[in-house]
Amino acid sequence: MRYGAVTAVDGLSLDVSPGTVTAILGPNGAGKTTTIETCEGFRRPQSGSVRVLGLDPIADAATLRPAVGVMLQSGGAWSGVRAGEMLRHMASLHAHPLDVDALVERLGLGACGSTPYRRLSGGQQQRLSLAMAVVGRPRLLFLDEPTAGLDPQARHATWDLVDELRTAGVTTVLTTHFMHEAEALSDVVHIVDAGRVIASGTPAELAESGAKNTVRFTARPGLDVIDLMRALPDDTKVDEQQPGHYVIAGHVDPGLLATLTSWCAAQGVLAESVLVERQTLEDRFLELTGKALR
Numbered sequence: 020m021r022y023g024a025v026t027a028v029d030g031l032s033l034d035v036s037p038g039t040v041t042a043i044l045g046p047n048g049a050g051k052t053t054t055i056e057t058c059e060g061f062r063r064p065q066s067g068s069v070r071v072l073g074l075d076p077i078a079d080a081a082t083l084r085p086a087v088g089v090m091l092q093s094g095g096a097w098s099g100v101r102a103g104e105m106l107r108h109m110a111s112l113h114a115h116p117l118d119v120d121a122l123v124e125r126l127g128l129g130a131c132g133s134t135p136y137r138r139l140s141g142g143q144q145q146r147l148s149l150a151m152a153v154v155g156r157p158r159l160l161f162l163d164e165p166t167a168g169l170d171p172q173a174r175h176a177t178w179d180l181v182d183e184l185r186t187a188g189v190t191t192v193l194t195t196h197f198m199h200e201a202e203a204l205s206d207v208v209h210i211v212d213a214g215r216v217i218a219s220g221t222p223a224e225l226a227e228s229g230a231k232n233t234v235r236f237t238a239r240p241g242l243d244v245i246d247l248m249r250a251l252p253d254d255t256k257v258d259e260q261q262p263g264h265y266v267i268a269g270h271v272d273p274g275l276l277a278t279l280t281s282w283c284a285a286q287g288v289l290a291e292s293v294l295v296e297r298q299t300l301e302d303r304f305l306e307l308t309g310k311a312l313r
């Protein structure tokens with residue numbers, strides 16, 4: 020998918036299983052919104068193929084519309100329309116909408132139901148957009164940065180809603196910059212950079228697939244770290260970072276901890292404050308996409 024000379028999405032390939040939550044992560048400008056808008060039928064790719072619920076998002080737009088909920092990154096409502104009117108209008112377009120009052124209550128929109136869209140705060144606009152996306156009971160939901168600008172309460176309310184929809188069999192594809200959100204919500208994560216998928220898996224698989232986890236412990240200064248390294252698997256590093264403070268970097272599993280404690284026992288050393296630090300999804304994301312600003 021190109022915009023003039025800019026190639027925004029470049030041979031990106033991914034599948035989404037029904038009834039799951041998929042998160043698309045990537046640095047700014049990676050091509051997430053372009054990908055999602057292509058699936059929504061708002062952009063026509065110059066090459067490649069896109070199928071949404073087995074259909075073409077542009078040619079079959081009329082068939083797909085009742086089954087697909089869309090939350091855009093911004094906008095989506097007329098600037099002068101009142102929040103409650105907008106939601107009722109959206110509900111009226113669907114055969115079996117959710118109860119609008121319950122949804123308004125659930126997303127904390129009750130107090131601003133008669134406020135024009137343009138006067139809503141950024142977070143209230145986000146919540147209204149989410150309500151508009153789900154009110155028609157879609158089978159498939161596209162959420163582009165659904166919790167950007169939301170306070171913690173609204174973020175948790177959004178997560179609970181997405182989680183409940185998954186339980187009801189709804190498929191959700193979302194983009195986010197919050198790694199914790201992707202870890203908390205999604206079954207599958209795709210990391211996108213420069214218009215391509217560079218890593219995929221469950222949040223736990225991705226976090227574990229990266230560089231080493233670490234074990235930290237304290238003991239008397241001056242332990243023979245070379246001898247400890249010999250006892251541990253080949254690609255494990257041991258460093259005494261400050262006197263008496265040791266860091267082991269490598270594939271941390273129960274076997275490594277057992278080797279460490281038996282090595283210490285053989286030396287007559289008591290290892291204290293043993294702490295296993297696992298790599299997070301954010302660590303892995305930064306490892307894959309680098310730390311340079313985009």
Ligand SMILES: Nc1ncnc2c1ncn2[C@@H]1O[C@H](COP(=O)(O)OP(=O)(O)OP(=O)(O)O)[C@@H](O)[C@H]1O
Binds near residue numbers: 026047049052
């Ligand atoms: N309408 C457009 N015209 C020209 N270039 C565009 C247009 N929309 C996006 N781009 C460019 O395409 C690339 C991908 O943009 P896109 O919005 O898909 O990224 P993104 O991953 O969603 O970014 P962000 O995290 O900042 O929202 C960027 O280089 C962007 O500048």
